Amino acid sequence: MRNIFLLSFLLVSAPLWAQKQVLPALRALEKSAAQSAGYAALKNTGWIKNAARLSLPLRYAAPATVSLQTLERLSGEIDRLVRLSRPGAGTLRSLDALKEFVTASAPARLRAQAAALARLEFTPEEARLFLDFYPFLTTPTRFSLENNQWILNAAPAFKKQAAYVKSHREEITSALKISELDAPGQLVSAIGPEARLVMLGEVHGRASQRRQIVALLKAYRAQYPGRKMVLFSEFLPDKHPRYWQPGQAVPADFFETNPAFSNEVYELGRLLDMEIYGLEDLQYTYQKFGEMSGLEFAVANTSFRAMPVRNKYWEGIIRFAMEKTRRTDPDAVFFVYAGNMHINKSVMESLPVMLKDENPVSVEFRNGFQNGFLGFLLGKDPGRLAEVPRPYLARWGNGKNYSKALGFDVQVLVPFEEADISVPAAK
Structure with missing residues (x-):
């Protein structure tokens, strides 16, 4: 960044x-x-x-409003998906990667943090977004241990936010x-x-x-x-x-x-x-x-x-x-x-x-x-x-x-x- x-x-x-x-x-x-x-x-x-x-x-034109569905259709017509969030070195970015790390050859404290995060029962979509916002670090340093503890503390609030978006999807849209x-x-x-x-x-x-x-x-x-x-x-x-x-x-x-x-x-x-x-x-x-x-x-x-x-x-x-x-x-x-x-x-x-x-x-x-x-x-x-x-x-x-x-x-x-x-x- x-x-x-x-x-x-x-x-x-x-x-x-x-x-x-x-x-x-x-x-x-x-x-x-x-x-x-x-x-x-x-x-x-x-x-x-x-x-x-x-x-x-000042140039101002009255906006021609389009629906979210129309915008999605326009994007679909281009028919090209771009993966922006490429996994960075020393990070975990998915629920599967998090679970695999728990049993990997890595320092015990890091694996314990990964296990604690996995136990929060994220859906794969929730975990992908959460780890995009707050990547789990795997390098054996104090920096990584501190980072991972901070995101463990942040995870419950994120889950509540995700639940709110799901339950209010229609009115938000x-x-x-x-x-x-x-x-x-x-x-x-x-x-x-x-x-x-x-x-x-x-x-x-x-x-x-x-x-x-x-x-x-x-x-x-x-x-x-x-x-x-x-x-x-x-x-x-x-x-x-x-x-x-x-x-x-x-x-x-x-x-x-x-x-x-x-x-x-x-x-x-x-x-x-x-x-x-x-x-x-x-x-x-x-x-x-x-x-x-x-x-x-x-x-x-x-x-x-x-x-x-x-x-x-x-x-x-x-x-x-x-x-x-x-x-x-x-x-x-x-x-x-x-x-x-x-x-x-x-x-x-x-x-x-x-x-x-x-x-x-x-x-x-x-x-x-x-x-x-x-x-x-x-x-x-x-x-x-x-x-x-x-x-x-x-x-x-x-x-x-x-x-x-x-x-x-x-x-x-x-x-x-x-x-x-x-x-x-x-x-």
């Missing part, structure tokens, strides 16, 4: 002595995240304050409204004027999804030209010893001198005069390299052992920047740009769960529509994904919102594409 090249670049560019210098500030930032008052002395770095706001026409997405204004309208914290999730490495996010930000600025917009990103570090300190926005010259980081989302953000904050704690990432012991980088970074820790750290940055910004711009709107697992409301310890007092709106960008609890709702194999022929917009209607059950307030369904980045295993 992470672009290891970009992370490695910063780890290499920040020598060990510099990491040691910023570590105390890191810890102080983390400690005071919940208090906010400790950040009052931090000042923002230089930024492009005089950038012209774009004057963009009737509340789901799907239409073709042919103008960014439709997505802005689906988010609504009251939202002040909008979480934008993606499947990593898909250029078409980044283009959809760019179109959304442009349309949002056109709809609300006087509203300050702030962007938080998973894909940028929260600090850099040569550019900015914890609690500060990323300065413009960082993107100019490090063009590998300057993708179309950040380029547009700078043009729209958006402050951009990095979220990723590279010190934690660096530490995990010593703990993974054979795990692929993407697996370790998305494991349940790592996800809540990262989200909690990000929460501190988000809350601080929101409080600081609202002192001068009380009507500001904040966007969080991250992977879908971070912003999904049905995932335990996700960002919207931690920030529920802010009433966040979660917008998922997905490759197709049979994924996560939406695929589970339709009775599909959660590991398989039907391709859609064009972008579609899914949202809730009839005065109902089942985002806590299915994970999203709004979902953009984008035709499938292969990742445009490679994520090598950690060495």
